[in-house]
Structures are given as C-alpha cells and as structure tokens.
Amino acid sequence: MTGAAGALAIGIDIGGTKVAGGVVDESGRVRARARRSTPHRSTEPRVVEDTIVEVVEALLADTSGDVVAVGIGAAGFVAADRATVVFAPHLSWRDEPLREALQRRVALPIVVDNDANAAAWAEWRHGAARGESHVVMVTLGTGIGGALLVDGEVLRGRFGIAGEFGHMQVVPGGHRCECGNRGCWEQYASGNALVREARSLMQAGSPLATDLLDRVGGDASALTGPLITEAAQQGDPTATELLADVGLWLGVGIAGLAAAFDPGTFVIGGGVSAAGELLLGPARDAYRRHLTGRGYRPEAQVVAARLGNEAGLIGAADLARTAARPGS
Amino acid sequence: MTGAAGALAIGIDIGGTKVAGGVVDESGRVRARARRSTPHRSTEPRVVEDTIVEVVEALLADTSGDVVAVGIGAAGFVAADRATVVFAPHLSWRDEPLREALQRRVALPIVVDNDANAAAWAEWRHGAARGESHVVMVTLGTGIGGALLVDGEVLRGRFGIAGEFGHMQVVPGGHRCECGNRGCWEQYASGNALVREARSLMQAGSPLATDLLDRVGGDASALTGPLITEAAQQGDPTATELLADVGLWLGVGIAGLAAAFDPGTFVIGGGVSAAGELLLGPARDAYRRHLTGRGYRPEAQVVAARLGNEAGLIGAADLARTAARPGS
Numbered sequence: 001m002t003g004a005a006g007a008l009a010i011g012i013d014i015g016g017t018k019v020a021g022g023v024v025d026e027s028g029r030v031r032a033r034a035r036r037s038t039p040h041r042s043t044e045p046r047v048v049e050d051t052i053v054e055v056v057e058a059l060l061a062d063t064s065g066d067v068v069a070v071g072i073g074a075a076g077f078v079a080a081d082r083a084t085v086v087f088a089p090h091l092s093w094r095d096e097p098l099r100e101a102l103q104r105r106v107a108l109p110i111v112v113d114n115d116a117n118a119a120a121w122a123e124w125r126h127g128a129a130r131g132e133s134h135v136v137m138v139t140l141g142t143g144i145g146g147a148l149l150v151d152g153e154v155l156r157g158r159f160g161i162a163g164e165f166g167h168m169q170v171v172p173g174g175h176r177c178e179c180g181n182r183g184c185w186e187q188y189a190s191g192n193a194l195v196r197e198a199r200s201l202m203q204a205g206s207p208l209a210t211d212l213l214d215r216v217g218g219d220a221s222a223l224t225g226p227l228i229t230e231a232a233q234q235g236d237p238t239a240t241e242l243l244a245d246v247g248l249w250l251g252v253g254i255a256g257l258a259a260a261f262d263p264g265t266f267v268i269g270g271g272v273s274a275a276g277e278l279l280l281g282p283a284r285d286a287y288r289r290h291l292t293g294r295g296y297r298p299e300a301q302v303v304a305a306r307l308g309n310e311a312g313l314i315g316a317a318d319l320a321r322t323a324a325r326p327g328s
Numbered sequence: 329m330t331g332a333a334g335a336l337a338i339g340i341d342i343g344g345t346k347v348a349g350g351v352v353d354e355s356g357r358v359r360a361r362a363r364r365s366t367p368h369r370s371t372e373p374r375v376v377e378d379t380i381v382e383v384v385e386a387l388l389a390d391t392s393g394d395v396v397a398v399g400i401g402a403a404g405f406v407a408a409d410r411a412t413v414v415f416a417p418h419l420s421w422r423d424e425p426l427r428e429a430l431q432r433r434v435a436l437p438i439v440v441d442n443d444a445n446a447a448a449w450a451e452w453r454h455g456a457a458r459g460e461s462h463v464v465m466v467t468l469g470t471g472i473g474g475a476l477l478v479d480g481e482v483l484r485g486r487f488g489i490a491g492e493f494g495h496m497q498v499v500p501g502g503h504r505c506e507c508g509n510r511g512c513w514e515q516y517a518s519g520n521a522l523v524r525e526a527r528s529l530m531q532a533g534s535p536l537a538t539d540l541l542d543r544v545g546g547d548a549s550a551l552t553g554p555l556i557t558e559a560a561q562q563g564d565p566t567a568t569e570l571l572a573d574v575g576l577w578l579g580v581g582i583a584g585l586a587a588a589f590d591p592g593t594f595v596i597g598g599g600v601s602a603a604g605e606l607l608l609g610p611a612r613d614a615y616r617r618h619l620t621g622r623g624y625r626p627e628a629q630v631v632a633a634r635l636g637n638e639a640g641l642i643g644a645a646d647l648a649r650t651a652a653r654p655g656s
Binding site for chain 2: 077086087089094095132133134146148150155156157158159160161162163164165166167168169170171172177179180181184252255256257259260261262263264290292293294296297298300
C-alpha cells in the first residue's frame with residue numbers, strides 16, 4: 001500500500017449479468033474501465049469470480065498509478081464482515097465467501113459491500129447527496145437496492161444487511177418475488193416491474209400496447225426497460241403511463257421510508273432513473289400525497305442520482321480505499 | 329443542578345387521554361408516581377400543559393431527593409430541537425412549542441421526546457434490549473409507536489421524527505388513518521385495530537362474537553383492548569383469533585423493518601403487548617414466514633418489553649437526566 005495523496009482504487013460492480021470495473025481516483029473520477037458479461041444467474045460463483053479477476057487484471061494492466069485496494073459492490077446481502085455474500089437472489093448465491101476466494105488471486109486488499117451501499121457512499125462523497133446528514137438511497141434496476149447513510153456512515157444493521165427496502169411487503173398477497181415472498185416493493189417499483197406490466201398489456205392484446213409492440217417487431221420477450229423509457233421520451237403515452245405507475249409505487253414506498261427514517265434527501269438511482277422526470281415527477285407527487293404528517297413537517301427532497309450507472313463502482317472503490325487507508 | 333450520584337429525574341408520559349408521571353432514579357426504578365386524566369384529544373394544548381405542571385408539582389412535593397430534570401415523552405412527532413411537537417394526530421397538536429410553554433412554569437431543565445423513543449431508551453438502558461447494538465422498538469397502543477437505536481443512540485432522523493413506522497402503508501387503499509392516509513400499519517396492528525375488528529364482528533351479528541358481547545352487556549361500544557386480551561387469556565377462541573390477527577400484521581411489519589434496518593432485537597411494548605404470547609407467538613410465526621432471505625441470514629429476536637407501561641416515563645426521565653448531565 002502507498003501513502004501517496006493520489007492513490008487509486010479499483011471498483012467492481014457485480015450485477016445479474018455483468019461485471020463492470022473501473023479505476024477511480026480520490027476525486028471520484030473513473031480513469032479506466034473494463035466490463036465483461038456473465039451468464040445470467042450463474043449458479044457457479046466461480047464463474048463470477050473468474051470474471052472479477054479478469055476485470056481487475058485488465059484494469060491493472062491499463063493503469064500506471066498506484067492502486068491501493070479493490071472494492072466490490074454486489075447485488076446481494078453482504079454480511080457485517082464485508083467479506084461474505086449471505087444471500088443474492090439475482091445471483092443465486094448463498095453464504096459465498098467472496099473476499100476470501102478473490103483474495104487468493106488478487107494481491108490487493110479487498111472489501112466487499114452491497115452495491116447500493118456503495119452507490120449511496122459515492123453519491124454522498126461525490127454526487128447528489130453531498131453535505132446531507134441523513135440520506136436514503138433507492139436504486140431501481142432489476143430490483144430495488146437501498147442504503148441508509150447518517151453523518152457519513154453507512155448504516156449496515158446488526159448483521160450487515162440493512163437497506164433491503166425492496167423486500168418490504170407493500171401489497172398483501174401481491175406478485176411473487178425472487179426472494180420467496182409476495183408483494184415485495186421491488187415487484188412494483190423496478191425495471192422488472194416496468195417490463196412485466198408492459199408485457200402484460202401486450203399479452204392482453206390491448207391497442208394501448210401497439211406502439212411498444214411495433215418497437216420490438218411484435219416480440220414481447222424482446223422488450224426491455226430502456227426501450228420503454230425511450231418510447232416514453234419520444235411521447236408514447238402508454239410507456240409514459242407505465243413509467244408513471246412505477247413512479248407512483250416509488251413515491252408510496254419512499255413516503256413509508258420517510259415515516260420510518262426521516263431523511264433529508266432521497267437519492268433515486270439505478271437504470272430506471274434514466275427516465276428522469278418521467279419517473280421522478282409521478283414519484284414526487286405520490287410521495288407528497290402519501291407522506292404522513294404532510295403539511296405539518298419538513299419534507300425530504302427527492303433527487304436523481306448524479307453518478308449514473310457508475311455510482312456503484314465509484315463507491316466500491318472509495319470504500320475500499322477508505323478501509324485500506326483509514327483517515328484518507 | 330447537582331452532581332450527586334443518585335440524581336433523580338421526573339419522567340412524564342403524555343398519552344391521548346392521560347398524563348402519567350414518575351420520579352425515576354439512575355437505576356431506572358420509579359420512586360414516586362402521579363397520574364391525571366385529560367379530555368380525549370383536547371384541541372387546547374393548554375389543558376395538557378396544565379395537567380403536566382400539576383403532575384410535576386405533585387411529584388416534587390412528594391420527593392425528598394434532588395430532582396435534576398424533567399423529561400416528557402409525547403405521542404407525536406417531536407422536532408429535532410427536542411422542544412416542539414410538530415404533529416400529534418392523537419392529541420390534535422400542530423407545531424406546539426411544548427418545552428417553551430412548560431419552561432415558563434417549571435424551574436428544571438426540560439427535554440421533550442417522542443414517547444416511543446423514550447420507551448426504547450428505557451428498554452435499552454434497563455430492560456429487554458440491554459447490550460443490543462441495533463434495536464427496533466415497536467409499541468402497540470392506540471396506534472403504533474416506533475424507535476430505532478444504534479450503538480446506544482436514538483436515530484432521530486434529519487428533522488427529529490424518525491420511527492413513525494405505524495404510518496407506513498401496508499394495505500393499498502386500506503383503512504383510513506387519523507394521520508390522513510389509508511392503509512397505515514397501525515390500522516392493522518394496534519389496540520384500535522383489535523377493538524375495531526371485534527366490534528365489526530359483533531355488528532355483523534356473528535355468533536363468534538357472542539362471548540365478547542356478553543362480557544360488555546351487549547354494548548359493543550363498551551369493548552376495549554384489555555377486555556379482549558382478558559377474554560383470550562380465559563380461552564375465548566374469537567378473542568384469541570383477533571389477537572392472532574394483530575400478531576400476524578405485527579409480524580409482517582417487523583419482517584419489513586428487518587429488511588430495512590436489520591436489527592438484532594425487536595422489542596414489542598405498549599398496552600397490547602400485555603397479551604404476551606397470544607400476540608407474540610403469531611407475530612413471530614408471521615415474521616419468520618415473511619422475512620426476506622429467511623434461512624440464509626441471521627434473524628433478529630422478537631422479545632416483549634420488560635418495563636411495561638412505565639417504559640415511556642422511565643426513558644423520558646433518563647433522557648432528560650442525560651441531557652442535563654452529559655456523561656452521567
């Protein structure tokens with residue numbers, strides 16, 4: 001490890017189907033990038049580990065400065081030891097000792113954290129939540145990621161797995177979730193929810209879905225969240241409604257989180273947040289309508305994440321650098 | 329103020345219809361008690377203030393030792409200044425400068441806090457949550473009170489009003505709540521919910537309600553939560569079912585809070601918790617059934633509060649003493 005002021009760190013973001021990495025400097029700038037696909041929901045953690053090592057090696061080969069640590073952000077429940085992925089529904093992992101496995105193959109200190117914790121940390125250090133004492137981060141991707149920050153510390157909970165807002169029940173007996181429950185928030189406010197609802201409209205043969213169906217050549221299975229966002233941005237009223245429905249559920253959910261946690265700022269990130277005000281406008285309306293004590297209390301602001309898709313890897317790098325060099 | 333080791337503090341618990349006070353020593357023991365009724369949901373805060381002053385004076389007259397501070401626990405949203413009650417649906421208060429009003433009439437330092445924060449603090453200092461780093465307190469009374477403690481600090485949120493778990497929506501379009509919303513958790517897991525459901529069964533003319541109806545001489549309006557608990561304890565199957573239904577909703581809700589905050593211990597207090605295992609048994613079953621990642625994660629324990637109805641005033645006294653004498 002080096003004590004140099006400009007120390008670099010590698011951040012890795014593991015999603016359901018890809019490993020994205022970057023070399024990040026202390027100002028949060030990404031200086032080099034690498035990315036590899038992984039098989040969807042690999043039941044073999046080794047495949048993901050190999051991919052991570054590959055990405056780290058590619059980044060190290062590409063970097064001249066001092067790299068002091070590697071931070072991994074994983075879409076799953078990471079234990080308080082910041083080494084083990086306890087449960088990752090989207091990766092089919094169970095009690096996976098990720099740090100130990102990687103540490104045998106990478107000669108730098110490694111920290112594993114939840115991907116939303118990493119993104120929240122990045123937004124607080126370099127993005128939309130700078131200067132905020134009480135932050136709730138909600139990332140809308142395949143599912144919902146969440147994190148809590150108070151006075152510049154991630155609240156990890158007793159066992160390290162706080163912030164799993166996406167698995168709070170919002171609809172009794174509602175849609176089945178990958179986590180095994182029904183009615184989880186992420187079944188209503190996520191990229192998966194957006195696509196499911198659009199496909200359901202197509203399968204119902206609704207004329208409202210004609211424009212969307214045309215965009216995928218009549219193949220509902222080819223529909224994706226980004227395609228729906230693009231259609232909405234081009235004025236398709238159905239795509240706009242579908243995003244507004246997700247926004248409504250986002251707003252209801254964050255109103256509940258405001259009751260429970262009373263943050264000063266909600267930061268909304270993840271792939272779906274690329275829809276911008278098409279999502280956030282309806283979310284803010286629903287938030288204000290469902291906030292308990294509304295009109296008699298200060299209200300948290302609801303803002304878009306600023307670091308986009310790279311928040312996770314920027315935050316993971318920064319958390320790893322901080323752990324490797326406390327006080328930096 | 330005195331620096332004596334045995335300094336006493338007065339704790340006051342303001343509910344919807346009563347003001348209860350006690351002189352509390354540093355070990356959490358209540359040495360003297362006073363209690364006065366107030367008109368239900370008084371729109372005149374002055375009436376409640378007068379009652380508080382009366383209770384404080386009665387306690388001071390009754391006490392020989394040094395009293396160093398007065399702590400008030402109020403069933404409402406208390407601002408971060410710990411002086412103002414921002415919103416109290418059960419008291420019909422709005423932006424009430426309670427500390428200032430009382431400070432003119434009481435010659436001791438005063439701290440105002442949320443009643444559930446006070447109860448959680450008491451359970452952590454002297455009760456069911458001693459030694460626990462991550463506590464979620466849920467009190468089931470008229471409504472639901474809630475509090476979060478991490479490493480011996482109450483998490484108050486950005487504006488002081490965290491912990492209002494009772495106003496998280498659990499049923500879209502559900503029962504109307506005093507807070508102005510629909511489907512709030514406290515409409516399903518509280519003393520009010522228990523009584524509402526029992527009355528609804530009576531009004532439906534169900535033979536299942538015969539025993540309960542007999543207990544109130546045929547007058548559904550005379551039914552109370554404690555009467556239902558008593559009936560259940562004596563083996564009435566309907567009362568037992570009604571408590572189990574509240575327990576189910578309690579379990580679903582704390583499973584959601586476990587996803588969000590990942591505590592090590594849930595402490596269940598408030599009047600309804602007097603039902604003991606008739607409530608907590610079904611709650612634990614539902615909690616385990618609805619916990620995301622169950623089987624793959626450590627699980628928080630769910631325990632009954634130990635300080636009973638006096639947790640609020642014991643905690644309020646202790647918080648006030650701590651504020652008046654930091655380091656004690």
